[in-house]
Amino acid sequence: MKKNKKRLVVGLTGGIAAGKSLILNQLKKLNWETISCDAISKKLFYRKDILSRITKKFKTCERKKIAKIIFSDKKQKSALERILLPEVLKELRKKISEFKKNGSGCMAVETPLLFELGLEDYFDLIITVYCPEEFQISRIHERDGISASEAKKRISSQIPISKKIFISDFVIDNSGEVKGIKKKLKNILDKINKKSKIIKNIKQFESVHSQKVTLNQKNMNE
Template sequence: MKMQYGRMPYRAAPYDTARPAWNVSFFGRAAAERSNTMMIGLTGPSGAGKSTVAALFGAVGFRIIDCDGLVHELDRDALYLEKIRETFGEEYVLDGILNRKKLASLVFSDERELARLNRLIAPFIYRIVIKRIGAAKREGGDTVLDAPLLFEYGLESVCDATVGVVTDRKTALRRLSVRDGKSEEELLARLSAQHDESFFIARCDFIIRNGGSREALCLAFAEVLKSLEKRRNS
């Protein structure tokens, strides 16, 4: 059965903003003592608060592999840049530098172009992620794969469980406006080019609804941790 957290009202407990609202040392110690490590796929649309949830995983001892960061690393990959030039045109790569703003303007206004870009990026990201996962397994400990395009890249296949973070569009727009400082028109175009929450609910093992307070998010996250532990030990 699909597990969703963060929807029910609750009475908020006092919250210390310097740390999550549960015993970090307990979860961190437990993670260090476990031998059967887990690979968790974390995904969700822009503005849902996925990075915040990734930080919560990090606070309790999970290693984080940031796929967005890996995409930026590709900006220095000559083969990747050549593929961009061949696929979208010379004007998108000038003097060996990717014009990210121009490319973003194209793909967020045309679903077909976005699909072309995702297909182009997928094999590059997959190879890098597999190497990072191998290194993580050698070092030991649980790992979170923070990937907005987890399913598009086929990375759910290397995960023991998947967690989706979702919120309503109004909340997402407000968060993105504060974070990115872009116009509402630009942000709506970006959100419209992405999957809505039904996509993630249908595919993820666990769903965190992040539309309320930080305390509510922390409680929902703690419930997901408990469910992941049950899955590990089952």
Template structure:
């Protein structure tokens, strides 16, 4: 099975591209979705986070992502502590899902992984696709969709490798820097490229 890494910067529209690929019948495993699952209420992942970071829970017992984000973004040591808890759990679940797809003789699957380059995972993939846009577009999109301050957004963008660096290591760069019609054309171009693999 061809294993394709799909990545980009925060706010570049990778989730939208993932959704469009799913609509076209592609198998896409979403790292963010898995990351949420491994720290759901009652999981060993959530218990380990509370043990490490203290009271980072919402009144209903779920993880308060914003509160945790304020602790770890801009603090490399705390971010590393969080990743030491979550990354092994995420890797285990991804491996299970990938094996299921392989057992079904799936010819190609994509792994939507925001921190592909940050976690030095390039060697794990047959090909890498980067969804790209400008830094200003990243900020605009994040301001629209999140209840984050501009400084929180700047910290999150700064915690990732710059998009230009990711583009140089990509096998395919999808530009999400215009309107939805342009994005549809870019996804069509990606679709053709994936079919050629």
């Protein structure tokens, strides 16, 4: 972990529909600064100049239609990324830079493509959230109303979760109940706090004595 006495920037990543937003919301309740790259992307999508380029390229501005196109055609996916990603990363760098310069305490950044985009150096440590693929498929189907085969295409568009787990500082298995997930997150925050003494409000977190904690402490022991 990078030494930083005043502030800590945590990257939060994982598979599609693995539960990253759940963890981000829990950290927000602890008064962490939080950023969602998905939220940034959605906001930028509708910026006039970007929306014009997207509409010109895909002949539609409907996000669901575009999603179906890009997850069926890698070239089209790359085309959308060339339009959106530079602006998303520009905004992300700006927000992190402002926090490191003027902020204090902790910031969590939900970044689905953290490893795919090589953003590891943006963060002091990385937490990966995962769940079994059948859970992902069910959640994607329920959330987006797409078929299992379409859900699998979206899952396979990312780096395999096993690789993400291997190179993360901590991992959270989000296949259980919410109270179990909270317990797992609290254990991770305890470990971080022992190392950095930066999480001032750790005692506010709800303590639930259930579920086994799954942790990858590889980098914390260095």
